[in-house]
Amino acid sequence: MSPTILVVEDEPEIRHFLRSSLRAEGYRVVESPNGRRGEVDAGMHKPDLAIVDLGLPDFDGIQVIRRIREWSTMPIIVLSARIQERSKIDALDSGADDYITKPFGVGELLARVRVALRHAAQPPAGKELAFGDVTINFDARRATKGSDEIHLTAIEFRLLACLAKHLGMVVTHRQLLQEVWGPTHAEDTHYLRVYMKQLRDKLEPDPVRPRYLLTETGLGYRLLADE
Amino acid sequence: MGYAWAAGATITATLVALGLDAYFHVVNVALVYLIAVVLVALRYGRGPVVGVSVLNVAAFNFFFIPPRGTFHVDDPQYLLTLAMMLAVGLIVSGLTERVRARARAQADLAIEAETERVRSALLASISHDLRTPLAVITGSASTLAERGERLPPEERASLAQSIFQQAREMSELVTKVLQMTRLETGAMKLERDWGSLNEIAGAVLRRLRDRLATHMVMVDLPEDLPLVRMDAGLVEQVLANLLENAARHTPPRTLIRLRAQVQGGELVVSVEDFGPGLPEGDLERIFKKFHRGAGLGLAICRAIIELHKGRIWAERLPGVGTAFRFTLPLESPPALPAEALAQ
Numbered sequence: 001m002s003p004t005i006l007v008v009e010d011e012p013e014i015r016h017f018l019r020s021s022l023r024a025e026g027y028r029v030v031e032s033p034n035g036r037r038g039e040v041d042a043g044m045h046k047p048d049l050a051i052v053d054l055g056l057p058d059f060d061g062i063q064v065i066r067r068i069r070e071w072s073t074m075p076i077i078v079l080s081a082r083i084q085e086r087s088k089i090d091a092l093d094s095g096a097d098d099y100i101t102k103p104f105g106v107g108e109l110l111a112r113v114r115v116a117l118r119h120a121a122q123p124p125a126g127k128e129l130a131f132g133d134v135t136i137n138f139d140a141r142r143a144t145k146g147s148d149e150i151h152l153t154a155i156e157f158r159l160l161a162c163l164a165k166h167l168g169m170v171v172t173h174r175q176l177l178q179e180v181w182g183p184t185h186a187e188d189t190h191y192l193r194v195y196m197k198q199l200r201d202k203l204e205p206d207p208v209r210p211r212y213l214l215t216e217t218g219l220g221y222r223l224l225a226d227e
Numbered sequence: 228m229g230y231a232w233a234a235g236a237t238i239t240a241t242l243v244a245l246g247l248d249a250y251f252h253v254v255n256v257a258l259v260y261l262i263a264v265v266l267v268a269l270r271y272g273r274g275p276v277v278g279v280s281v282l283n284v285a286a287f288n289f290f291f292i293p294p295r296g297t298f299h300v301d302d303p304q305y306l307l308t309l310a311m312m313l314a315v316g317l318i319v320s321g322l323t324e325r326v327r328a329r330a331r332a333q334a335d336l337a338i339e340a341e342t343e344r345v346r347s348a349l350l351a352s353i354s355h356d357l358r359t360p361l362a363v364i365t366g367s368a369s370t371l372a373e374r375g376e377r378l379p380p381e382e383r384a385s386l387a388q389s390i391f392q393q394a395r396e397m398s399e400l401v402t403k404v405l406q407m408t409r410l411e412t413g414a415m416k417l418e419r420d421w422g423s424l425n426e427i428a429g430a431v432l433r434r435l436r437d438r439l440a441t442h443m444v445m446v447d448l449p450e451d452l453p454l455v456r457m458d459a460g461l462v463e464q465v466l467a468n469l470l471e472n473a474a475r476h477t478p479p480r481t482l483i484r485l486r487a488q489v490q491g492g493e494l495v496v497s498v499e500d501f502g503p504g505l506p507e508g509d510l511e512r513i514f515k516k517f518h519r520g521a522g523l524g525l526a527i528c529r530a531i532i533e534l535h536k537g538r539i540w541a542e543r544l545p546g547v548g549t550a551f552r553f554t555l556p557l558e559s560p561p562a563l564p565a566e567a568l569a570q
Contacts, residue, residue, distance in 0.1 A: 214433065217459045
């Protein structure tokens with residue numbers, strides 16, 4: 001059965017092109033014109049993924065995300081305007097998996113939707129991860145690059161595991177810091193700068209132009225397996 | 228402050244007058260006090276001038292009008308001298324006050340005119356920059372809507388593509404205008420955090436890889452650049468702007484070099500191109516809003532860097548090419564967890 005996508009967006013013109021492009025890809029589309037409806041539709045239709053606009057007329061899109069997160073792990077992608085940097089971070093910290101900034105091309109959005117759906121269908125087992133010529137085995141705590149064994153520290157493994165858990169999607173600074181170093185270090189972004197550099201130096205083919213361990217400036221990081 | 232100067236002026240005038248007293252008639256000596264009044268009037272408003280006038284009259288009376296050493300006046304002639312001194316002081320203060328008010332009004336007018344000029348230049352430029360994409364979008368979209376079925380598919384696709392591209396450009400311009408407004412009105416607040424220039428550079432090069440594909444981009448960043456307290460999103464924008472400008476204003480396959488180094492407590496970041504170079508006179512002008520060709524981009528870059536207490540400028544490279552450089556002040560970064568230090 002084709003996946004169902006919930007679109008919570010108040011602008012009819014935006015819903016219009018989202019509907020036509022998502023249907024053209026073979027998805028079923030449920031549309032909600034406001035937050036209240038969105039919550040109800042999420043419970044009623046049990047969609048496989050939700051696209052939520054952050055600038056809803058009745059209440060904040062972030063609230064919709066929190067409500068959905070109370071009972072579901074369905075992937076959520078937020079639509080945000082350029083001036084909503086802050087609420088974008090809040091949305092991601094509240095449980096959204098990815099974002100896209102308006103105005104956007106549909107190609108970008110569909111790519112995000114595909115990654116999120118694939119991820120939801122087969123959550124990474126947390127054991128093996130491969131990208132480029134790198135393979136990581138989290139259970140055995142082993143990393144290889146080509147035929148070379150790479151030494152990774154305990155923290156580096158944890159950081160990679162956290163990124164791998166959300167493979168292809170954004171993980172915010174706060175999420176990474178809390179998960180790897182604990183809640184008392186939620187503001188210590190400089191830790192991340194140092195450790196991400198170490199990881200890139202060890203794993204990226206060209207650390208200056210990373211292909212896998214990507215920076216989402218001001219937001220967090222994204223681990224991209226092969227494109 | 229003005230009153231302190233008034234008192235100082237009276238004391239100075241009295242000392243000078245005492246020096247002249249032996250050689251000149253008392254009435255001439257009084258003129259020294261008038262100089263004190265004028266000098267104070269040149270710098271300060273009515274209050275201090277009235278103050279110095281009154282003090283002068285008192286000092287002159289006390290030191291020079293017989294009987295000396297008292298405030299008593301024997302000869303009624305001197306009453307006229309005192310009255311004249313006071314009157315001249317007051318008139319001078321009125322005059323200078325009026326001149327000053329007029330100068331202020333003129334300066335305000337000049338600022339208003341300049342703001343108005345900038346605003347209309349801005350509007351003219353924006354509407355010019357919007358008109359072309361709007362014409363393309365309207366034309367292409369109506370062609371598709373009204374004649375679409377008669378066109379071959381590849382023609383339809385290319386019309387749709389150009390709508391897409393022009394709309395993108397419009398949206399970028401609108402974003403820039405909004406941002407410039409926010410920077411100018413002080414509504415933009417820096418979200419500062421410890422960031423890495425290497426990281427920002429990596430993100431920018433990835434985001435711009437299509438636009439920079441026509442050029443050769445060389446990255447020369449030291450491995451051990453220190454972390455910088457900055458608004459990474461905004462600095463990324465500066466870097467993107469400089470790289471895009473370099474690609475836009477130089478012929479394809481020109482070498483563009485991104486460099487950074489630590490110099491005297493600052494991080495100096497450079498985007499150098501080996502293109503035809505800028506005329507000397509343009510090096511400063513291009514940072515002005517809506518200088519031809521540069522649009523708003525460089526004005527925004529300057530505003531962002533200045534918010535960070537850094538500097539940004541352009542210089543000609545010896546031989547050919549242009550370098551755009553900006554600085555970011557360095558602070559000592561916070562401590563790292565033990566594991567990182569052990570490595």
